Amino acid sequence: MQITFTKEVSKNPDSVVIGCFDKNVLADEVKTLDKDLQKSIPDALEQQRFRGNVGETASLTLANGTGALRVLVVGLGKKEDLDAATFERIGGHLFSALKRSRDEAVEVRLDSLNAKGLESGETLAHVAFGAQLKGWYSDKYKVKKKLKKADAVALKKLSFLTSSEKEAKAAFGTLAPVAEGVFFARDLVTEPANVLYPETMAKRLKELEKLGVKVEVLGEKELEKLGMGSLLSVGRGSDRESKVVVMQWNGGKAKDAPVAFIGKGVTFDTGGISLKPPGGMWDMKYDMAGAGAVSGLMKALAGRKAKVNAVGVVGLVENMVSGSATRPGDVVTSMSGQTIEILNTDAEGRLVLADVLWYTQDRFKPQFMVNLATLTGAILVALGSEYAGLFSNNDALSQKLLKSGEKTAELLWRFPLSKAFDKMLDSDIADMKNITTGLNGRKAGSITAGQFLQRFVNDVPWAHLDIAGMAWADVDFPTCARGATGFGVRLLNNLVRDHYEGS
Ligand code: BES
Ligand code: ZN
Ligand code: ZN
Numbered sequence: 001m002q003i004t005f006t007k008e009v010s011k012n013p014d015s016v017v018i019g020c021f022d023k024n025v026l027a028d029e030v031k032t033l034d035k036d037l038q039k040s041i042p043d044a045l046e047q048q049r050f051r052g053n054v055g056e057t058a059s060l061t062l063a064n065g066t067g068a069l070r071v072l073v074v075g076l077g078k079k080e081d082l083d084a085a086t087f088e089r090i091g092g093h094l095f096s097a098l099k100r101s102r103d104e105a106v107e108v109r110l111d112s113l114n115a116k117g118l119e120s121g122e123t124l125a126h127v128a129f130g131a132q133l134k135g136w137y138s139d140k141y142k143v144k145k146k147l148k149k150a151d152a153v154a155l156k157k158l159s160f161l162t163s164s165e166k167e168a169k170a171a172f173g174t175l176a177p178v179a180e181g182v183f184f185a186r187d188l189v190t191e192p193a194n195v196l197y198p199e200t201m202a203k204r205l206k207e208l209e210k211l212g213v214k215v216e217v218l219g220e221k222e223l224e225k226l227g228m229g230s231l232l233s234v235g236r237g238s239d240r241e242s243k244v245v246v247m248q249w250n251g252g253k254a255k256d257a258p259v260a261f262i263g264k265g266v267t268f269d270t271g272g273i274s275l276k277p278p279g280g281m282w283d284m285k286y287d288m289a290g291a292g293a294v295s296g297l298m299k300a301l302a303g304r305k306a307k308v309n310a311v312g313v314v315g316l317v318e319n320m321v322s323g324s325a326t327r328p329g330d331v332v333t334s335m336s337g338q339t340i341e342i343l344n345t346d347a348e349g350r351l352v353l354a355d356v357l358w359y360t361q362d363r364f365k366p367q368f369m370v371n372l373a374t375l376t377g378a379i380l381v382a383l384g385s386e387y388a389g390l391f392s393n394n395d396a397l398s399q400k401l402l403k404s405g406e407k408t409a410e411l412l413w414r415f416p417l418s419k420a421f422d423k424m425l426d427s428d429i430a431d432m433k434n435i436t437t438g439l440n441g442r443k444a445g446s447i448t449a450g451q452f453l454q455r456f457v458n459d460v461p462w463a464h465l466d467i468a469g470m471a472w473a474d475v476d477f478p479t480c481a482r483g484a485t486g487f488g489v490r491l492l493n494n495l496v497r498d499h500y501e502g503s
Pocket of ligand 3: 269287348349374375
């Protein structure tokens with residue numbers, strides 16, 4: 001789909017799009033239509049029980065003596081609620097309606113609108129961004145269905161009529177690479193685990209070199225040498241070699257310390273010897289979504305040439321069952337030197353992150369570290385699929401993350417961390433155990449997981465995002481079809497853009 005911004009009115013578009021606020025108040029662009037056609041719109045909308053809410057669209061065929069015009073009316077909701085994220089949702093709904101109508105070339109007339117704090121050009125760029133995000137799909141493994149052309153999306157050209165062509169193009173120029181980053185994350189997360197495993201994922205990340213990202217791949221020999229006994233214990237039962245991939249985007253000043261993003265990349269999580277029940281185990285192909293989001297973010301930052309030094313470090317392992325798998329009760333030594341008694345091999349994400357966090361702060365001395373992980377089922381119990389959990393040792397960083405979440409509609413909810421929770425991880429025979437046991441067994445599961453990670457963070461500002469409930473959608477959303485969401489890419493791109501880019 002080609003997206004353009006232009007002040008030239010299109011010749012013979014298949015449809016023209018106009019907006020309508022709640023209570024069916026049409027946006028100004030209705031006046032650009034032929035007078036006779038305009039008159040018939042209110043009745044036509046009423047017939048479809050259209051109310052102008054976000055999420056509603058009405059496809060109208062209007063005719064007068066000289067010809068017919070297809071008009072798609074898109075609901076805008078209440079004027080005072082119109083922010084950038086709402087315009088993205090509107091763009092998503094617009095795309096869905098155009099997919100149904102099978103139009104090929106469409107002209108969007110929404111130039112009179114602007115989101116809170118944005119110019120109209122920027123606003124239109126967000127509508128386009130939403131449409132683009134909704135347009136992603138994956139049919140790589142649909143051999144039979146792909147042959148039927150009728151199932152493919154017909155829409156080829158979406159042009160936005162605007163008097164602020166330059167501003168719109170500039171704004172979209174920084175959003176389109178973010179969409180590419182989201183798509184990269186979704187593509188990786190969608191892949192089945194027989195195709196995407198540590199080595200093949202590392203290969204995919206190597207492709208970011210084309211965009212100027214420096215990519216290093218560390219194999220098991222190097223990880224042994226570094227002393228990553230915690231991370232390596234997770235991959236012991238797998239035939240696939242564990243990897244750590246380090247991605248660096250240096251778009252800032254040489255002297256500036258980087259910002260760091262760390263991802264859990266368990267390419268499949270059987271639970272290990274503490275085996276998961278079979279129902280739904282297939283979901284565990286997305287247990288690398290944290291690493292997927294970090295990779296997507298690096299692609300977005302490089303794609304839009306962000307003026308920041310950023311590192312992305314992902315720990316890639318497969319948690320399998322075999323004669324060489326880690327047993328419950330085994331004790332391992334992490335890169336930090338601290339020992340861990342592994343009481344449950346299914347609490348493996350924290351074992352991976354422990355070493356990757358330590359490695360990242362040790363090597364890069366970053367300004368801050370944010371890690372993303374599908375870490376606990378308990379976060380789904382607490383927050384469902386509405387918010388990701390935020391755990392942090394730093395209020396300022398948390399505030400920035402919460403705000404970015406609101407701006408991008410990738411919402412976060414902060415949980416507490418404390419000495420009392422930390423103590424629950426003390427082990428009888430090692431420095432710590434990887435789960436809580438006894439009377440504390442199932443209590444505060446997401447917090448104790450965060451608490452475990454904090455034992456591998458020194459003084460650096462750090463935040464952990466538990467995205468187990470957000471990485472995969474069971475139903476369609478306005479800017480995302482069901483399946484992999486790419487959650488985190490937009491949020492963290494916004495964090496960097498708003499706070500960490502020099503001019
Ligand atoms: N990968 C899972 C968490 C998960 C659950 C992600 C559901 C996505 C959807 C994680 O490795 C895990 O198994 N966690 C255990 C921890 C427990 C053993 C302390 C859990 O949540 O049950
Ligand atoms: Zn697990
Ligand atoms: Zn896991």
